[in-house]
Amino acid sequence: xxxxxxxxxxxxxxxxxxxxxxxxxxxxxxxxxxxxxxxxxxxxxxxxxxxxxxxxxxxxxxxxxxxxxxxxxxxxxxxxxxxxxxxxxxxxxxxxxxxxxxxxxx
Amino acid sequence: xxxxxxxxxxxxxxxxxxxxxxxxxxxxxxxxxxxxxxxxxxxxxxxxxxxxxxxxxxxxxxxxxxxxxxxxxxxxxxxxxxxxxxxx
Numbered sequence: 001x002x003x004x005x006x007x008x009x010x011x012x013x014x015x016x017x018x019x020x021x022x023x024x025x026x027x028x029x030x031x032x033x034x035x036x037x038x039x040x041x042x043x044x045x046x047x048x049x050x051x052x053x054x055x056x057x058x059x060x061x062x063x064x065x066x067x068x069x070x071x072x073x074x075x076x077x078x079x080x081x082x083x084x085x086x087x088x089x090x091x092x093x094x095x096x097x098x099x100x101x102x103x104x105x106x
Numbered sequence: 107x108x109x110x111x112x113x114x115x116x117x118x119x120x121x122x123x124x125x126x127x128x129x130x131x132x133x134x135x136x137x138x139x140x141x142x143x144x145x146x147x148x149x150x151x152x153x154x155x156x157x158x159x160x161x162x163x164x165x166x167x168x169x170x171x172x173x174x175x176x177x178x179x180x181x182x183x184x185x186x187x188x189x190x191x192x193x194x
Contacts, residue, residue, distance in 0.1 A: 008163075097124050097129070
């Protein structure tokens with residue numbers, strides 16, 4: 001499996017992934033114009049994202065349509081419920097950190 | 107997408123310093139989390155992508171805004187890849 005870090009390390013690739021995630025699905029042709037890069041370049045980025053299992057490609061006529069890799073429903077639900085609680089904890093940690101820094105006189 | 111906010115009783119500069127303190131970020135990241143920075147505009151906006159164990163992660167946007175009595179910190183966390191559709 002291609003490292004997610006390598007896949008997400010490129011800013012253009014992050015934009016491509018964001019577009020696919022927001023649109024629900026996209027082909028290289030559909031993304032080329034709005035992103036202002038060639039269809040070939042988009043296709044290459046989509047290929048790297050697919051290798052990292054971040055998107056799934058399916059042939060549709062002469063093109064390949066990419067969608068975010070589907071997660072099992074249970075995993076998606078636990079992501080959503082887990083993430084909110086995690087942010088409550090992280091923001092509480094930020095608040096404590098502000099107080100600690102104040103106490104240290106920074 | 108998950109959104110949260112908190113108001114800290116300090117000026118934006120001080121809130122920003124606390125937010126970007128390696129000590130806090132190490133705590134946020136934990137042991138298995140990796141991140142790449144997309145944008146850092148002190149003391150207003152921090153955008154990064156992070157994930158755990160090679161799993162698809164999410165894009166996090168943190169904005170700081172001066173308010174009466176301190177700084178409002180808003181966080182939005184939007185999943186990318188596998189959880190994007192279910193959690194949109």
